[in-house]
Amino acid sequence: MSENVRVRFAPSPTGHLHIGGARTAIYNWAFARRHGGTFILRIEDTDPERSTEENTQAILRAMEWLGMDYDEGPIVGGQYGPYFQTQRTASYSEALEELKRAGATYPCFCTPAELEVKRNAARSKGGFAGYDRTCRALSPSEAKARIAAGEPHVWRLKVPEDRGEIVFSDAVRGDVTFPADTVDDLVLVRTDGSATYNFAVTVDDATMAITHVIRGDDHLSNTPKQILIYEALGKSLPTFAHLSMILGSDGKRLSKRHGATSVEAYRDLGYIPEAVLNYLALLGWSLDGETTVFSRETLAENFALDRVSRNAAIFDEEKLEWLNGVYIRELPASGLVDRIVPWLEAEGLTDAADVAARRAWFEELAPLVSERIKRMDEVAGVVRFLFDDAISIAEDAREKVLMKEGAARSLEAAADVLSRLDVFDAASVEESLRTLPGSLELKPKVVFQAVRVAVTGSTVSPPLFESIALLGKERTLTRLHDALTSATH
């Protein structure tokens, strides 16, 4: 592909960036990067009822969070702007004038009510239910006269009579054929002068010199209409590539019923962008059928449309979780601290000053937590005992562990041995505690679980010796003594 690749992602700000849209964005981005092309972001804000500035901002934020940097679009600008559809209306009027000159469009005076009657009649007879072309038969002079008289009208595409079949080679699905006589004389420009979706996208894609239209499957059936518009406009066709839908766990189209559907919702759930990007890329594309974990760079170097799957995929949050865990574990301690801290701050466990004051302590803590969380929102639960001054011991832990034979002796011995330490690091804590099972003639498990419950308040915690070292001598001894009151010898 030596031509200058230009692709675009064109979300509509009628909602947040959702999972399906994000994957489309990722594929467009990857395709552009792979071919050294241009990735364009265009906001399709032509639905005034549902489009909001807030949604536009949310989409921009989500794109940035995913690392989808675009070469042309809002904020960054570009040669082919503007990048908001509402600001491109002049080019639609221009295109309409061109079509009028070429005789490829005609005014239609049928009212919506009339159209509905015709449509219902046609459909009940079976077969093609498009516009019956009444106004196409109007003489030019009559049409002109009615327009001059101020009669409301739309402008329709004059689908060529003898067009035959519309065939195009879809980059993911192969050759797709539509009989031209099943394509409607669709409305291009509404009564109020605004462009309809199919007209606007086509004009935009043509004037922005888009070479590859990579978009959702739901547009496959719109493609023949758009091809006819390109032809009427005398523009060359881009390559089309249609991506299958992403479905919910029940096999139905992904919607709010399935829980989180927006990219930012996943961010708030504790997923990290690398994992979301990787997972979404994998949902419908494969590097080689074997590799499941790959970087943004690997994606950008290897993405190819002919390896995009043709069938719809069910979004599997469990696999995303696993992948998120993989990325969390791969993070270096320092980077992990930066990612963890906001989540601890949100829980009121720490603040920027605290982190700055004892960065090294946080970096020791990081690897302890990374191995046992899959999402960032789990962090606080794992390390809370290291931040709170006093802990409460879970009732079942007290019963199951502290009230067991030998628990109190273990705590006393542990306090004794630890109180003698000068250097309170994980290695020395371990060394001294390891002597206990032998000297007390208790199973290691009994001793260590008693200490764990006393110190962390739970039967489940990060590794004991490291945790104690991180907690510090003073707080450890206090907790051992406190727990003694409810422990059994």
Add this chain to the structure above:
RNA sequence: GGCCCGUUCGUCUAGCGGUUAGGACACCGCCCUCUCAAGGCGGAGAUCACGGGUUCGAAUCCCGUACGGGCUACCA
């Protein structure tokens, strides 16, 4: 109704005429072990939607059927 697209383990997928149908998640077992994880090893799990062809040979090519999805708006 019409037109178009899709159908390989529960899920995501590899496969592009000859494979014991491969991998990943989830699941089960064992190992490691101070708990939980992580990790290692192993296991179970797909008559490739169904029916016809073509071929020496089909998950792979062709045609039907079924099921699912999309479009069929002066929404995008």
